Amino acid sequence: MLKVDYEACTGCKVCEKVCPFAAIVVVPETKKAKVLDTCTLCGTCVNACKFEALSIERRAISEEELAKFSGVFVWGEWEKKEDDNKIKKVVLELLGKGRELAEKLGETLSVILPGYNVEHLIPELFHHGADKVYLCEHELLEQYTTDGYATTISSVIATEKPSIVLYGATPNGRDLAPRIAARLALGLTADCTGLDINESRQLLQTRPAFGGNIMASILSPYTRPQMSSVRPNVFSKPNPDSSRTGDIVRVKVNLSRIVIRTKIIEEIVSKDxxxxxxxxxxxxxxxxxxxxxxxxxxxxxxxxxxxxxxxxxxxxxxxxxxxxxxxxxxxxxxxxxxxxxxxxxxxxxxxxxxxxxxxxxxxxxxxxxxxxxxxxxxxxxxxxxxxxxxxxxxxxxxxxxxxxx
Amino acid sequence: MISLSSNIIESEKIEPAPIDQIRSVKGEREISSSFPSYLVDESKISGGHANWLFFPKTESDFVTIFDKMRRDNHQITISAARTGIVGSAIPFGGAVVSLERMDRIFGLGFDEEVGKWFLRIQPSLSLDQINEIVKLKKLEDHHSIPPEKNWVEKFKENCTHYYPMDPTEMSASIGGTISANASGARSFKYGATRNWIKRIRVILGTGEVLDIPRGKYRAKDGEFVIKTAGKELIIQIPTYKMPTAKNAAGLYAKPDMDLIDLFIGSEGILGIITESDIWLKEYTSQMSCVAFFNNELDSLKFVDLLRNNKKADPEFIEFFDYNALNLLRNKQKEDPKFVDMPNISEEVTTAISFDLSYSEEDMEEKFNVLSEMLEKCNSSLEKTWCGYEERELERFKHFRHTVPEIVNNIIAERKKEFPEIHKLGTDMSVEDQHLADIMRFYHETLKEEGLEYVIWGHIAENHVHVNILPRNMRELELGKQLYKKCAKKAVEYGGSVSAEHGIGKLKHEYLEIMYGEEGVKQMRAIKCKLDPNCIINCDNIFSRSECV
Amino acid sequence: MKIVVLVKQVPEADKVAVDPETGTLIREGITSILNPYCEYALDEAVKLKNAHPEENIEIVTISMGPPQTKLALLRCLELGADKAYLLSDRKFAGSDVWATSTALKEGVVNLEPEFDLILAGKQAIDGDTAQVPAETAEQLGVPQITYGVKVQIVGKKVEVKREIETGYQIVSARMPALVTMSKGSNIRRIPSMKEVLNARKKPLEVLTADDIGIDENKVGLKASPTQVARIFAPPEKVGGEIIDGSDHIDSAKKLLEFLIANNYIKE
Structure with missing residues (x-):
């Protein structure tokens, strides 16, 4: 709700001028601001009002609820390269950033790795900063499918209760993350160019909007985990430390063929x-x-x-x-x-x-x-x-x- | 209230400004190397040169410039936006005077007698700039004319207004459009520029200024009397009859004419406009449509029905012939985004593009009327394109300009082999009843000689541009001859040799075709009266006059 | 057969900018349009309708937005949709992706429960999140295929040519399913005057949350897990050395020197 403090409001019309959606006007008769139906609660007018006459009420979540969620998770996406599978570079970039976030929160950094015959990919994840890897192997996860991966990962998230989950915003990542977000009724911020922890231990997610013409800072204040996707090449890959190891948790994956409702009939991959x-x-x-x-x-x-x-x-x-x-x-x-x-x-x-x-x-x-x-x-x-x-x-x-x- | 008009006007004497206050550049070499853009315009005529370049700001500056040029026996060419295509702004010696520093808005007012808004401006503002200011209401309270009426505040509460003239090139200067009496597609509905001019201030070659509000000075017994300091000038209105068709050739002449109309359309040979009051109009949302026909005659029939239909009340009607459509089709194959429109099916030979005012309330009624008209002409409401969102209107506008652009590109290519080659575009109009006749004449004449040509234009006023695309110098010569033939035919059909481009430096010979030797003589006589030393824009409309 | 197309009206994103001095959005002269990717989805629906006359495909467009969204829906009707619904209510204000997909899901379930296929655009050019279609599909419990460039109906299945980083896949799913379109025709279609006129005769209904029976606590800001904390201008870029290239030999030389100095030339 966008609230107008009628005592503080001077009818100066600054809010009217800055509103991107023409959703607040100063009524000529009363010379006070009035909020219209088209308001999207973006907060631009609140920032612009010199008299602090505008405020947005948002729901809060209790500290004890929040404390139940801990850990920074990254989806370990891999791809077929020539004859073998390889962890996608964006995952390593996310491990770099994930490490930073985990340090600030004092929590651990883990990777969820669904797939089939992918165990040999794990060491690279530890070398780049993961403390733990949740290995979810199943025949039906041999290729990426929305249903297979959403089901598997949602299940891990529900059980392990991380506070943050990060995805590479690759075509599959952008297919997968919203599906999981909807399944678990969570907030998801796409294509983040900046991730940080604010004073209230919340994930501050920065991203472009309107084609890059503006930047927005997003919070998911009362749902956990907070989920974000990040495009490849936004964060830098950390230097690997080949001495690093971690824990492997072998997750029992329950999947049946009937759960997977899409089928890849053909792949036309460019050899070039x-x-x-x-x-x-x-x-x-x-x-x-x-x-x-x-x-x-x-x-x-x-x-x-x-x-x-x-x-x-x-x-x-x-x-x-x-x-x-x-x-x-x-x-x-x-x-x-x-x-x-x-x-x-x-x-x-x-x-x-x-x-x-x-x-x-x-x-x-x-x-x-x-x-x-x-x-x-x-x-x-x-x-x-x-x-x-x-x-x-x-x-x-x-x-x-x-x-x- | 009927105000008594008179045919006698007194000029104002303006004091000259000190010459060093006027920004100027001297020297032919300096100007051609550092300021070459002042020596050309869109006619692309080469060879322009000048010894002086001036940038006046006030009428006083002009007086000083005129005095100096008169003393040194030099001529002056006025240059503003340089968008004209008949060479009016190109200097051939003497001084070129750029109006670019005269771009102020003096104010906005409301004429309570006629219930219309007007804007008072200097000549070098472009039409785009004027519309941005008017549409977005970028005016301050002090702009109100007179200030105590608070017109600006009232204007801001009013609906959106604009200046409706659209000579296609909206970067044209308002002063230029007034001097040329510019028209364009919309003159069909709104008339040419002169219909939108409430008042002008014009400075004569002698340095004196006439302030002419419309309606105040009317000719009596075919004459005007101009009282200047020292002399009384009797101006005799030419006795030729102007065509009823769209016309921008030569001086305006009617026995009881308003003095303001003598200067509007005079292409700067009688005086320079230093200030003007222009009428504004309420903006109505538009809708753009294109109708397709398999037969050109059907399309001409449709044009005639459409332009006379009060219910449809089109803004303008534009025509594209078979060759034009083929140019588009070919361009679409190589670069679809250039044209940015869907494919036009192969059986279509002609396209008619028109705008209507857009309103949800009467759309059904209007469209039913259009459907009837289209059916009568072997087309239908399905064989059309239609759009009304801002970006769709832009798309349709861009579409209308694509054909001329493609033609210019083709000529540019051919210039590589034949540097002297250029396109030949006609600018003739005829009376309504002769539309089909002149179209038939164009096609027959050009097909007979086997020349490559494209026809498009403002067909509502029987004014199309026949563009001959010569493939070599022989075809260029042939084309020029045919051009003359077309001009003569147009005059025969009650039309004009120049419906909108003006005469400038390029079309002197056509003026005689229209008005005869005697008519041109009468125009020269007026020039000599008002500019006896032949200082200003001497080569426009006719060659330099030798005044005794 | 029934195809639902989810659409959104968006401002022309090109023109939106933040004033770097004041940190506020500049709003001058921005018009609203049908989101281009939604137009691709609608076009694909129309292609399918034309390709399968035997199926008597009905195209229904649904949108959630403020009242002016009607214009975008009218455009959909002009471009070939048969019916349009607008879910519009103050209660929807402040909806993020989750709350929007909830509203759309309720709309589909209540208005067109027997749909066979839902088509949507890959993303909206204002929010750029590309999440609403997937979240709506999840809430509806149907499979999804994203990044579609071409859709075909084969019996009871839909076959989609899907873009991946290194090429394409053909993915199939049994209907009902949801497909998002990431590409369409370069040249946008133009309706005829007849289609424009007929659009005004087609059903276009505006519905409130109550009309659909949506619980107000499930939509709007209250129900949105993500919140905008701040909007600001992207950082100003400062360029480096710019040289005049009229002497091409000299500028090529300077370019080579620059690349060598920065170790970009491999032997």
């Missing part, structure tokens, strides 16, 4: 490594400025010379010039390579959201006002069709010279 832009260390990224599909050849040549991978903005995917898996951005992938070269990319916020975490950003664009220059460590305002071929020529010469030495 270049599709996986999230793991690439160097990305050469093209935007609408390349003008013609033909010009992608230049981009590919440059990527090859730099031992990098080709990626692109949404514009190119929309035109069908590159496949969706290679798209960087809000509706594509989040990447954080060591080097990101942006060619002919203007730097719309939806694109920046997907790559601003890169170590070094270089851009070439002939528009000096392009937003991409604001996030670039090195930028050239010029014609890339002159500069890139010349650069490739100079680079080849340089490599030859070094070889000769």
């Amino acid at each position: 490594d270049s599709i996986n832009i999230e793991e690439a260390k160097i990305l050469v990224s093209a935007g609408k400025g390349i003008g013609d599909k033909e010009n992608l050849k230049l981009i590919e040549e440059l990527a090859q010379e730099l031992s990098g991978t080709v990626s692109g903005s949404r514009a190119l995917v929309d035109l069908g010039w590159i496949p969706h898996p290679q798209q960087v951005g809000q509706s594509g992938k989040t990447v954080a390579p060591t080097l990101y070269l942006a060619l002919g990319i203007s730097g719309a916020i939806q694109h920046l959201v997907g790559m601003s975490g890169s170590d070094t950003i270089i851009s070439i664009n002939n528009d000096p006002e392009a937003a991409i220059f604001k996030v670039s460590d090195f930028g050239i305002v010029g014609n890339m069709f002159d500069i890139v071929p010349e650069f490739i020529k100079q680079l080849k010469e340089y490599k030859l010279k070094k070889q000769d030495k």
Whole structure:
């Protein structure tokens, strides 16, 4: 409920001006603020009111209830790589952040690992900071399915009562986490770019909204566990300590075939490594400025010379010039390579959201006002069709010279 | 209350400003290297050059500039947004005077007699800027004219208003649109710019200013008398008859005309507009539609039904011929997002794009009326596109501009091989009853010579742009000849050689086709009276006059 | 056969921004539209309807939102939906993902319990959470397939081409099921005047929480486990060195120097 303190309210109309939903107005006759139906309790007006005339009432939860929940859990997502299964990089990144959160709370860090024949993946989890691994093995968990994984993980959460559960916001993660949240009636915050513990020992979850145009801080004050998903490449992978070990809890998984209601009939996986832009260390990224599909050849040549991978903005995917898996951005992938070269990319916020975490950003664009220059460590305002071929020529010469030495 | 008008007006003498107060740049080389944008406009004519570049802020600045140019025997070309396509803003020697520092809003008022709002502005504000200010009501209380009436407060409580002129290029300056009497698609319903001008202040080549509210000065016995300091100028109104069709060629002439109309549309040859009061209009929500026809004649029949239908009351009606649609279809295949519209089925040969006012209450009635009209023309309510959300209206607007854009791109490509090549776009109008005749004439004439062409335009006023796309220099020459043929035919059908683009520097010969030698002579006589030293915009409408 | 499409009306997200000085949302000139991903879902429903005339598919769109959401639902009717319901009530105010999915679940159960397929957009472009469809599916007890790019009906099953990181899968489930769409046509459809007119004749009902029989303690802020604590502007970026590229040879040289200096050139 958004409450107006009529004594404190001066009718200054600041709330009316800042409300993003036109949901609060100052009534001309009374010169006091009035809350309308469209209010979403986002709190913008509360922050803006200079007279502290606005407040939002929220329910609280008792301390003793909260104390029953303890532990930071991470979903150990793995994938098939060549002939074997491998823990996804995002899980290791979450272990890094999870360790931080666990230390602040004085709690332990665990991984839930559902799958089949995945026990050999456990040591890596301990090396990256896990104290405990809940191994949930079952034939029916050999491949990811919503039902199989939601059932298994919900069961572990219900029994073990963690205070926090983290998921990588991968396609499967985004499929899985809300299903579990609904099953257990929990709060879930998606695509967090920041996680921290506040003074009240709550998980402060920061995430972008409106395509990245605004940032929001979210709390789940009275449900446990607090759940968040995080995109790959947002947090950094910690350095492994191969001496670390931990406890393995073998969970008895009760699943029957009838529980799993979806079936994977076919998988059409691209053999080409270049599709996986999230793991690439160097990305050469093209935007609408390349003008013609033909010009992608230049981009590919440059990527090859730099031992990098080709990626692109949404514009190119929309035109069908590159496949969706290679798209960087809000509706594509989040990447954080060591080097990101942006060619002919203007730097719309939806694109920046997907790559601003890169170590070094270089851009070439002939528009000096392009937003991409604001996030670039090195930028050239010029014609890339002159500069890139010349650069490739100079680079080849340089490599030859070094070889000769 | 009927105010007695008179045909006698007294000018105001303005004191000159000190010359060093006026920002200026001197030197042909300096201007062409550091300020090249002031030497071109959208006509893309090359060869523009100037020895002086001035940036006046007040009428006094103008007086000083005129005095100096008169003494040095130089001419002046006025430059504002440079969006014109007949070369009016391009200087060929002398001084180019940019109006960019004259972009103030003086105020807002309400004329209680006629019940209309008006805005008082300087000439270099663009139509986009004016609409942003008016639609979003970005005005302060002190803008009220007069202040004690608190008009701004009342305006803010009123519904949304706007300035309805839409000459397609909304970055055009208001002063430019007044000088050119700009129209566009919407002049069908709202008339051309002159219908929306309440008052102008205009500075003559002699440095004197005329303040002309509409309705105050009317011609008597075919004459105006202008009392300047020292001289009494008798202006004789030309005796030619203007076409009833849409027209932007030459000076306005009617026996009992208002003095304000002499200057509106005069392309800056009689005086420079330094201030104007423009009428505003209530904004009504719009709905954009496109109807498709398998036969061009059906579409022309529909146009005639639609424009005369009071229930439908369209905002504007635009036409796209078979070649235009094929350009779109080809572009969609290579880059669908460029056009950003669904595919147009293969049997369709013509598209008619029109806007209606949007209201849920009378939608059914309007649509039933439209359905009847479409059925009569071998089409139907199903063979249409329709949208009314802001972003849909944007999409339809973008669609209407895609054909000209594609044509410009094609010409740009051909220029690589033939640098002298350019597109030839007609700008002619005819009277209502001759619409089908002139369309048939265009198609026959061009097909006969085997030229590549596209036709689109403001068909509600029988004003389409026939664009010839020459593939080589021979076709360019051929096209120019055909252009003349079309111009003559249009005049035969009671129309104009320039319905909206004006004459500028490009179309002098067409003016004679329309008004004859005598008509042009009469226009020159007025020019000589008001600008005896031929200082301002000397090459617009007709070549430099030698005044005795 | 019945296909329910869950839709949301959203502000045009491109234009929303926070004033970095005051920390408040700038609200000028923002219009509301049908969420693009919801439009993809509706388009897919219409494609299915056209592909299976023998099934007599009825498309019902349901949304939860303030009264102005009617316009988005009207648009759905213009684009091919047969019926629309708007769940609108003060009691829904402040709903997060869980509370929203509760309301939608109650709506579906009470209004169209015999549905065969639910289609929804992958995410809404304002909240960007991509959670409501999955939580609604869970509450309804039906299987879900997310990241769909193409849907086919094969007998009593639905077969969905689903995007994964490295390519695609074809996943099937027995109906009733829920599918979220992550991609659709580049070029948005435009209804004809006839479709616009007919839309106004199709049923569009606005219902309150009481009309559906929803317990007010299960919806709205009260029932929302997540809360917005604060909204702020994203951090201002400061760029590094920007050079003029008009001399392409020189700028290529500087680029090479930069990359060598930072160890990005492998032999």
